[in-house]
Amino acid sequence: MTENKEYKVVGTRPIRHDGVDKVTGRALYGADFQIAGLLHGRVLRSPHAHARILSIDTSRAEALPGVKGVVTAQDLPSAEDRIADLGEGAVNLKHLCDNILASDKVLYTGHAVAAVAATSPHIAEEACKLIDVEYEVLSPVLEVRQAMEPDAPLLHETLKTTSMGETADEPSNVASHIQHTLGDPEKGFAEADIIIERDFVTGTVHQGYIEPHNATAHFNQDGHLTIWCSTQGAFTVREQVAEILQYPISKIKVVPMEIGGGFGGKISVYIKPVAALLAKKTGKPVKVLMNRTDVFEGTGPTPASYIRVKMGATKAGKITAAEAYLAFEGGAYPGSPVGPGAMCIFAPYSIENVIIDGYDVVVNKPKTAPYRAPGAPNAAFGSETVIDELAEKLGIDPLEFRLINGAKEGDRRADGPVHPRIGFIETVETAKAHPHYTAPNGKKHHGRGIASGYWFNIGLESSVTINVNADGTINLIEGSTDIGGTRASIAMQAAEVLGIPAESVNPSVVDTNSVGYTAVTGGSRTTYATGYAAYEAAQDVKRKMIERAAKLWEVDVSNVQFEDGLFSSINGKEEQISFRDLCGQLSQTGGPVVGSGTVNPGGAGGAYATHVVDLMVDEETGKVEILRYTAVQDAGKAIHPSYVEGQIQGGAVQGIGWALNEEYIYNAEGTMTNASFLDYRMPTCLDLPMIDAVIVEVPNPGHPYGVRGVGEVPIVPPMAAIANAIYDAIGIRMTELPMSPDRLLKAMGKI
């Protein structure tokens, strides 16, 4: 159903609508929110990775002048051990509540234990130090394979492994085991001329958004709770807070402020319910802010993992079988993204015989949260490294190897679904023809690597309302928080329908009382699904405007046509009126025009990316320098190409950081020793070259303009691409992330 024509607005690069506010410092983010009578909240966090809470005494804190209230898990309604879907998949409510404020045990250093509201943030911080918590310290479990040992200390005495519908009798740190099989792997491996098997380890990494979590909450005397915050999903905050506080959603209004990055990490709630509890207790608005250490220690990173990949191929380069074992750390509670990791690991390829096992395992680290294509980057580090080795051993160009085996429309993924129209092959062909790939690469210690990646993308619900203005402009109301230019990409889709410039749309992201339900800004869904809702709302406006033109000309609506912003009468009367002029006549033709669009589309189009990297390894220091980077990606249709490029570049660079530097470093007691931006080293602009983002457009048949999501897949290939380039440079296969200087020096036998 994709419209196939030249577009006037779609594909152009207008200035984003919220741009001036954001370059002048006027845009208000969560922490910028001010209100009269505001109190400041701080959270006390556990110094232990694993301990039983024996007692909490808040009396000294409460006695400090300026302190207005202290809360602990005692202030939360007692949570049942039941499963609910709160907009980010199934959640166990007991786990959700315990992660907000620990009740019986603390399960990671940084686990929230109590919170204080005071007249200043400094007093709140001092008061936290006056809360006396007695702990019985337990042995921590800090690594996934250790946690799976039969004699490992247990995090949850009641957690039992579920494995394909069966629940085990004995408690374990393994929350679940999943398996996907296709064909006959044994037969497939028997047919192979070459088999490569390797295991891989990846570290815990954080989303690293620059804006810490924040929330301001206020309970009105009539029981209405308002929460102003940065979030990827205001409705998800409403649902989660309602469940945690056992409070009706009709009495909760969530006001999404501007958001300073999320990458999946600002879907889960942490301090929002705490701010609400403090507001309830004090009767005043309370603002709770995290500091950077809180963010590292107390919010979801993406998991460390242990992965084993085995693949076989014929001499001609055809993959005959693939096997994967994925063990992912869920952190303190179940919920690692091993599911999507297992679904994505071989998704770029058409393989007849596959077996994939995945394990979700709890360890004494913060509960993991989504991070850009959650699970897929870990998995692809393994599979794309093995693919590279197969191609190398067979003497086949790695892109050619991907062309031989690449998945196409109609091929079946190991986890079941059959691919619709996808653009993987197109990304490989584009990379192969790119001047980067055709340029020579032969200097000593210089290497080139390539890798590919897949991510599903999702649809989910979105709502958009359009109010037509008398001057020919429209006000577009949406519920998707704008993390990276989606006001523009959504507004442009409405503008395209109505034949007006992007600048004639005023998009607003509004609170949960003011727009229909809209799911999170996540899953690469916003330009796809909320854009789709904007398209539908604009179609609604168009229909209503056609009725007005018909009324004006006293003709039947079937005699009015709308094209390129112009209404015209067909069949007889020679009448024409522009969208703008008709807008000026609404009051004479029946009053205001409001259009609405709601969607829950099932046609999200999967995204593929193929990356090429050149790098240099410094043999003295083990440092890797990225020299050139090209990221090719199928966007379906790029609504605003600049922001699509931005997503690709940003995702690739997060991947570069993950590949080379980023990891949580723990001491033996299970405390992160690098919980600052100085020591958890994300790439700076000095670490990088320009990132050449190349957009391929294979339209998604499930969207009117062919949009696929673009935000997530660019983080999938970089780790393997860089590992493959390091191999090309120094002849060593790196199988542990990050590939930091010390690991490289060790691998080279220098230390």
Added chain:
Amino acid sequence: MARKSHVQTTINGETVEFLCESRQSLLEVLRDELHLTGAKEGCNNGNCGACSVILDGRLVNSCLVLGVETEGKSVETIEGLAEPDKLHPIQDAFLENAALQCGICTPGFIMSAKALLDQNPNPTEHEIRYWLAGNLCRCTGYDKIVRAVLDAAAAK
């Protein structure tokens, strides 16, 4: 509670007086006392540059300066950069190059870029990358930010 100090300083060309505790950073004063929230807190220990302002002509992380230290000094913040009817060329360049995504780091980058161009109007790409290495951006991969600063330099 600590007694507050009276401080007189110049912010964006205007004389400003405020009361602050000696432990309050310039960032806290700007945001909490003066409601100039364009400077952002990303780390509060000088690693991310989101709170960058210019103090007596020199680029600083306002989270590492105490409010009381600004007595008699001059502070430039993001709020003072644009003219009433016109953006500063660096601001224009950021918009035209789509050099921001979430925008939280943007005020810091723009102030940092201004401090660079004030002393080096024609920086090379490497000089820009070296100078801006004190500002973290997690969304863009820096490509478009570096291009925006190159463009702003060329536009001058």
